[in-house]
Every structure is written in C-alpha cells, then in structure tokens.
C-alpha cells in the first residue's frame with residue numbers, strides 16, 4: 176500500500192496502536208504527533224520489563240547498524256519516559272519505507288510503559304527539532320519519508336472505540352464529509368501548532384477564551400486539554416458537572432446530555448461531538464470528561480478531538496487540514 180496502517184484503540188480509547196515493521200520485525204507502536212522520537216521495546220530490556228510485550232531484536236535484523244556513541248532520553252507530559260541507545264534500520268509503515276531510519280532502543284522504560292503491554296514503543300510525528308538523540312538529533316520517519324511520498328503529508332483518522340487509520344502520502348477524501356479546511360502551522364516550538372482562541376457550545380454565540388491562545392494537534396495525548404475558560408463554560412451547561420479534585424478534573428452524571436463543542440482552528444470552527452466528550456466511567460453514576468482544562472497555557476487537542484475530526488498533517492507547506500468525520 177501507499178503507507179496505510181490501522182490505528183487500533185486500547186480500552187477507553189486511551190491510545191491507538193499501529194503496526195510498524197523494523198528490519199523485518201513488526202511491532203505495534205503509538206503514533207505521537209506531539210513528540211519526535213521513534214523508540215521501541217527490545218532485547219536489551221530485562222525480562223521483567225518486556226513481559227507481555229513484542230520486542231525488537233537488533234541481532235536478528237540483517238539491516239541494523241549501531242549508531243556509535245548515540246543515546247536518547249525522553250520524558251512525556253504524564254511523567255512517563257524512556258532512555259537508551261540508538262541504531263538505524265529499515266522502517267516500513269504500510270509500504271512507505273525509510274532505509275537507515277534512526278531507531279531508538281530503550282534500555283530503561285517507566286512503569287506505565289511496562290504495564291501497557293499493547294504499547295511496544297512510540298513513533299514521533301512532530302518536528303525533528305524535538306528529537307532527543309545526543310550528540311546529534313536525528314530525523315523522524317515522516318521527515319525522512321516525505322520526499323518519496325506522492326504528497327508530503329500524513330493523515331490521522333482516529334475513531335471512538337473502533338479501528339481507524341494513519342495514511343502516508345495521500346488524503347483519502349472518502350474518509351470524511353464536507354470540505355477540508357487548511358490552516359497554517361507555527362513550527363517554532365516543534366509542534367503542529369495553530370491559533371485557537373474562540374469556542375462555542377452547541378453552536379451558540381462564539382466566545383473568546385484567551386486572545387491568541389495556541390493549540391497543538393496531538394495524537395499522543397488521550398484527552399482534549401483546552402483553555403480553562405472553555406472547560407468552565409462547557410461544564411456550566413452540564414447538569415451535575417463538577418470540577419472534582421479527587422478525580423483530577425471535571426466529572427458529570429453518566430446519563431448527562433453533553434452538548435457539542437465548537438473550537439476554532441486557525442479561524443474556522445471545528446466541532447467536537449458531545450458524545451465524544453464522555454471519556455470513561457469512574458463510578459456507577461459518574462463519568463470523567465474528555466474535555467479538561469489545560470494545566471499550562473498551551474492547549475493540547477488530543478484523541479478526543481480526532482474522534483470528531485479527520486486531520487491531515489502537511490509537511491510540504493506546514494499546514495494542517497481538518498474535516499468532520
């Protein structure tokens with residue numbers, strides 16, 4: 176194929192996993208447009224750390240080469256992380272192939288990754304300036320493959336509790352309805368970043384959260400972390416919703432009728448369906464919101480956003496395309 180792979184959700188759509196073939200060995204990895212390292216579980220890790228995981232064995236690959244003296248160390252927003260050494264190998268995603276792709280081999284991983292046995296590593300799809308390899312940062316798979324693609328882009332088609340897809344090289348217009356809107360990306364901080372300062376609830380009057388507020392398109396984050404003004408205004412419309420410190424955010428009665436939320440993406444409104452904002456049950460009557468307040472200034476539009484929006488990441492002109500699906 177032209178670079179088409181399935182994106183399979185874990186329970187509660189916490190993350191999505193896709194098959195990647197490295198030196199002839201296929202592992203399911205978490206495609207993360209909020210980071211820029213490709214790292215894998217491998218034979219250097221202890222038996223305890225790899226229990227239940229699929230691991231990559233560089234000694235079994237005919238095309239592996241160690242990158243002498245190179246190492247990586249990455250930590251994620253949720254406190255998880257990985258570190259290790261580096262090599263190169265042939266990486267194939269649905270037929271889109273890069274020879275000599277930097278592949279980072281973890282020699283240490285945090286507990287949350289050990290316990291997440293469906294996740295055998297990450298494939299970063301943010302900009303290569305964020306790559307953590309020392310002494311010299313290396314290019315992402317997308318940076319390496321994009322010149323060989325029919326179009327220099329990849330798309331994310333993530334679904335609620337159903338298989339979706341990532342595709343490299345084309346926009347499959349059969350995957351969405353209506354028009355695709357393209358917006359410019361500010362790559363300064365290495366993310367797929369855009370301005371998102373307006374919102375409305377159930378198609379009501381648009382309000383400004385914070386003038387010039389920024390957001391990133393982030394497939395590696397589970398929830399939709401928006402400006403606190405957005406979260407507060409949204410849950411004020413939901414009977415019984417509370418900001419529950421013990422649960423770590425806004426909760427509401429599971430039988431609540433959740434309104435749709437419109438968020439502007441570079442000036443054009445994108446809709447997040449109310450049904451996609453019911454994230455998970457936390458006790459017999461109470462559900463946890465997929466929309467939460469972003470702890471920092473930056474808004475992080477994670478998988479909750481992608482369940483309502485098909486997104487194209489264009490590395491040719493640094494734009495993002497959005498369409499309802």
Ligand SMILES: CC1CCN(C(=N)N)CC1
Nearest residue numbers: 209210251252393395396
């Ligand atoms: C800004 C942060 C967003 C979440 N991250 C990520 N998806 N890897 C880390 C960076």
Ligand SMILES: CC1CCN(C(=N)N)CC1
Nearest residue numbers: 207251255287288291395
């Ligand atoms: C961006 C990453 C954050 C940490 N993750 C995790 N603990 N399973 C995966 C995605």
